[in-house]
Each structure stands twice: as structure tokens, then as C-alpha cells.
Amino acid sequence: MTATVAAPAPTAVARPAHRDPQVLRWLGAYTASTLGDSVYHLALSWAAVRGGTPAEAGLVMATSAVPRALLMLGGGVVADRFGPRRVVMASDTVRCLIVLGVAALVLVTAPTLWTLAGVALVFGIVDALFLPAVGALPPRIAPHDQLARVQGMRGLASRSGAVVGAPLGGLAVALGGPGAAFAVAGALFALSLPLLLALRIRPLTGEAQKRRHGTASGDLVDGLRYLRGHRVLGPLMIVIALSDLGFVGPLNVGLVLLADQRGWGASGIGWVLAAFGVGAGGASLLLSVKGRVPRAGAVLGWTMTVGALSIGALAFVPRLPAAVGVALSIGLFAGLSGALAGALVQTECDPAYLGRVSAVSSLMSLGLAPLSFPLTGAAIGLWGVGPVFTVSAAVCALAGVYGLASRGVRRAELPG
Known part of the structure; x- marks a missing residue:
């Protein structure tokens, strides 16, 4: 595939991603946004629980899932057509304004469940735009041979946001109620905006630019056609879909x-x-430091296949310390395979299509895979934990075996 991003000047000195101001600004903005997202979700869930029954609170929290799944592919078209930085900035601006508005509302009155559901609905729409756009940004700010490191750094930021965001939101709720937590989330979204504004985006070449001037439906069809015909990305989407389908149910409902x-x-x-x-x-830290894993596609397949054994084993471990050890193994294998999958998407995809390809990948992980939650719960009720975890592990192993069987994925390499 011919590169479609303007090459840097011959005199430019390539810097590793962790020393590149461009990447660090992007990482700071992404981390702030991820933290804000975690704090927002905790504040929303707390306010919903305080304002209604647990079932009603669950419906409020699930409201964002529908527009996110329905609009995700369209969000990829928007990211490719208008540029990922503009879309990410617009997304975080909307988040900031609506969350600060809710924080002000909570100070004067208790928000109704309908109000909270409306906020969740807007966030679902924003997520459908934000997720493909944030996936399309790295190739526009970092050299091609640093994209694997950037993916590792993104994984670290995501984990940090999940680990730090919930306690931060809990502390804000404890000190000032949900209004204070909404205010903290809004401030974090606001923090990302000047960092995004300072990014210098590398333009697409003329050939790639031409691909952005069709109709929206034509752009979507063009992107799906590109994905289907790509020797690596097409099979890789199937690998990602199968692994998420087998993974998210046991590690959420099943656990x-x-x-x-x-x-x-x-x-x-x-x-x-x-x-x-x-x-x-x-x-993620390993990929951030090392930057390149030899035979990345083969390693991806083997880590998924071997990691599936750990997922199945978790259901048969009777004691908590052993379960913690098994979970550590699951995290290592799943984290490495997920980071490699993300890095291969970044490096194999033509930047002109990356918003749409990221949308498909995100739809698999965040739109379709969560549909397995009620099925997992019902299956465990019928057959028990052991058989369901075993079947889920088999699906994950199938993802790895399919990746190894696909010549394009198996032979895929990261630049370096």
C-alpha cells in the first residue's frame, strides 16, 4: 500500500514517541479525556442510583450504548472527511459543556432520571464520533515506525484512566456529591482542549485527499470495500470480533x-x-518501550490462543490468590494481543481510511461484544460457570487460530 501521508523533510530527525512533543501532547489530551470519562460515568451512575431504583439506574447507564453502536460507522466517515483532530476537539468540547451544565444543575436541584438519560444519550452520540477519530489521530502526528510505541502508550493511558478515574470520581462524590464529580469530569475534558489545539497535523497527500470528497454513504461503502479487500485488515477485524465476543462476557458478567x-x-x-x-x-508498557515485536502477526495469534487457556482456567480455580495469578496471566496475554492488534491496524491502514477502519474495530469491541452480557448471564444460569467459561475460551482460541491460519495476519510485521 502506497503511503498517503506527506513524508517529513529529509533533515528532520526522528524522535522516539516518548520524547516527541507532538505525541506527548496527544497523550496528555487522551489521558485527560479518559480520566474525565471515568469520573463522568461514576458520577452518572451515583446520581442515577440516588434518583431511582437499581433497574432504572441500569437503564440510564445503558442508554448511551444504542446510539454509540448505531452511529459508530458514520462517526468513522465523519473523522475521515473532516479530520480526526477537529472531531476529537468537537467531541471533548460537547462533553465539557454538557457535564459542566449538569454540575451546575445539580447545585440547584436534583436531576430527574429523564435528564440523566438525556445526558447519557448525548454521550453515546459523542462516543460514536470520538472513538473512530481518536483512533485515526496517531498516524497524523507520529512517524510510521513509532506507531506501535504510540499504541502501547495509548494502552497505558487507558489503564491509568480506568484505575485512577474511579477513585478520583469517588473522592469527588464523597467531598461534594455528584455535582462535584461532574465538575471534575468537565474540568478534565476542558484540559484536553488546549493540548489538542497545539497539535500539528500532517496533511494527507493529494491522492488521499481525493478520497474524502464523495457522498457520506459512498464514503462508508468505499471504506468497507477497502477493509474487505485488505489482506491484513479484513481478517484482522474477524480476529478482533471473535476475541472480544469470547472475552468480554466472562470478564464482566461471568466474573x-x-x-x-x-x-x-x-x-x-x-x-x-x-x-x-x-x-x-x-x-502495553512492553510495547511502549520495545516499539516493535518481531513477527507481530504470529505473536498476536499465539498470545490469543495460549491466553484462552487462562480464561478457561479461571472458572476452575477455587481460591482467590490463584485466581489473581490467573487474572494476571489473562491480562498479559490479552493486553499484548490487543495492543498488537491495535498497532497493526494503525500501521497497515491507509490514513485516509483509518477513521472508518477504527470505527469498525470499535464497533466490534464496544458495540456488538457487550450484547453477549445477557447471553452470558442466562447461559451461566442454565449450565453453570465452568461450561460457559470453557466455551468462551474456545471462541478466543478460535480467534487466535484464525489469525494464524490467515496468511496476511500471520506474516504481518510492525515497522521498525
Whole structure:
């Protein structure tokens, strides 16, 4: 595939991603936005629980999922047509304004569940724009041979946002109620804006620019056609879909039911999730430091296949310390395979199509895979934890085997 991003001047000195001011500004903005997202979700859930029944609170929290899934592919078209930085900035601006507005509302009155559901609905629409755009930014700010490092750094930022954001939101709620937590989330979204504004985006070449002037529906069809015909990206989307389908159910719904059966309690769930986070963060750190994993496609397939054994084993571990060790293993394997999949998407995709390709990838992970939650719960009720975790592990292993069987994915390499 011919490169479509303007090459840097011959005199430019390439810098590693962790020393590149462009990448660091992007990383700071992404981290602030991720933290704000975590704090916002905690504030929203707390306000919803205080304003209604647990079932009603669950409906409020689920409201954002529908527009996010329905509009994600369109968000990819918007990112490619108008440029990822503009879309990310617009997304965070909307987040900032609406969250600060809710914070002001909470100071004068208790928001109704309908108000909170409306906020969640807007956030779902914004996510459908934000996620493809943020995935399309790295190739426009970093050299091609640094994209794997950038992906690792993005993984670290995501883990940090999840680990730090929830306690930060909890502290804000404890000190000033949900209004204070909404205000903190809004301030974090606002912090990302000047960092995004300072980014210098490398323009697309004339050939890539031409691809951005069709109709919206034509752009979407063109992007899907490009993805289907790509020797690496087409099969890689199937790998990502299968791995997420087998992974998210057990590690969300299944873990809660498993902990309840084993008597581990809420603290046990916390220890297992913390171990998973440490393992996944370690894998992202490895990619950030190393920058390139030889035979990345083959390593991706093998880590998915071997990591599936750990997912299946979690259901048969009777004691919490052993479960924590297994979760650490799951995090390492899943974190490395996920980071490699993201890095291959970044490096294999023509930048003119990256918004649409990122939209498809995000739709698999955040739009379709969560649909397995109720199915996982119902299956565990019928057949128990062990069989369901075993089937889920088999689906994850199938993802790895499919990746190894695909010549394009198996032979894919990261630049370096």
C-alpha cells in the first residue's frame, strides 16, 4: 500500500514517541479525556442510583450504548472527511459543556432520571464520533515506525484512566456529591482542549485527499470495500470480533457470578480486576518501550490462543490468590494481543481510511461484544460457570487460530 501521508523533510530527525512533543501532547489530551470519562460515568451512575431504583439506574447507564453502536460507522466517515483532530476537539468540547451544565444543575436541584438519560444519550452520540477519530489521530502526528510505541502508550493511558478515574470520581462524590464529580469530569475534558489545539497535523497527500470528497454513504461503502479487500485488515477485524465476543462476557458478567459462587465478595472481584489491569498495563508498557515485536502477526495469534487457556482456567480455580495469578496471566496475554492488534491496524491502514477502519474495530469491541452480557448471564444460569467459561475460551482460541491460519495476519510485521 502506497503511503498517503506527506513524508517529513529529509533533515528532520526522528524522535522516539516518548520524547516527541507532538505525541506527548496527544497523550496528555487522551489521558485527560479518559480520566474525565471515568469520573463522568461514576458520577452518572451515583446520581442515577440516588434518583431511582437499581433497574432504572441500569437503564440510564445503558442508554448511551444504542446510539454509540448505531452511529459508530458514520462517526468513522465523519473523522475521515473532516479530520480526526477537529472531531476529537468537537467531541471533548460537547462533553465539557454538557457535564459542566449538569454540575451546575445539580447545585440547584436534583436531576430527574429523564435528564440523566438525556445526558447519557448525548454521550453515546459523542462516543460514536470520538472513538473512530481518536483512533485515526496517531498516524497524523507520529512517524510510521513509532506507531506501535504510540499504541502501547495509548494502552497505558487507558489503564491509568480506568484505575485512577474511579477513585478520583469517588473522592469527588464523597467531598461534594455528584455535582462535584461532574465538575471534575468537565474540568478534565476542558484540559484536553488546549493540548489538542497545539497539535500539528500532517496533511494527507493529494491522492488521499481525493478520497474524502464523495457522498457520506459512498464514503462508508468505499471504506468497507477497502477493509474487505485488505489482506491484513479484513481478517484482522474477524480476529478482533471473535476475541472480544469470547472475552468480554466472562470478564464482566461471568466474573461477578464466579466471585459470588466462590464467596470471594466484592473485594475479591477488585483483586482479580486489579491483577488483570496490571498484566494488561505491563503488556502495553512492553510495547511502549520495545516499539516493535518481531513477527507481530504470529505473536498476536499465539498470545490469543495460549491466553484462552487462562480464561478457561479461571472458572476452575477455587481460591482467590490463584485466581489473581490467573487474572494476571489473562491480562498479559490479552493486553499484548490487543495492543498488537491495535498497532497493526494503525500501521497497515491507509490514513485516509483509518477513521472508518477504527470505527469498525470499535464497533466490534464496544458495540456488538457487550450484547453477549445477557447471553452470558442466562447461559451461566442454565449450565453453570465452568461450561460457559470453557466455551468462551474456545471462541478466543478460535480467534487466535484464525489469525494464524490467515496468511496476511500471520506474516504481518510492525515497522521498525
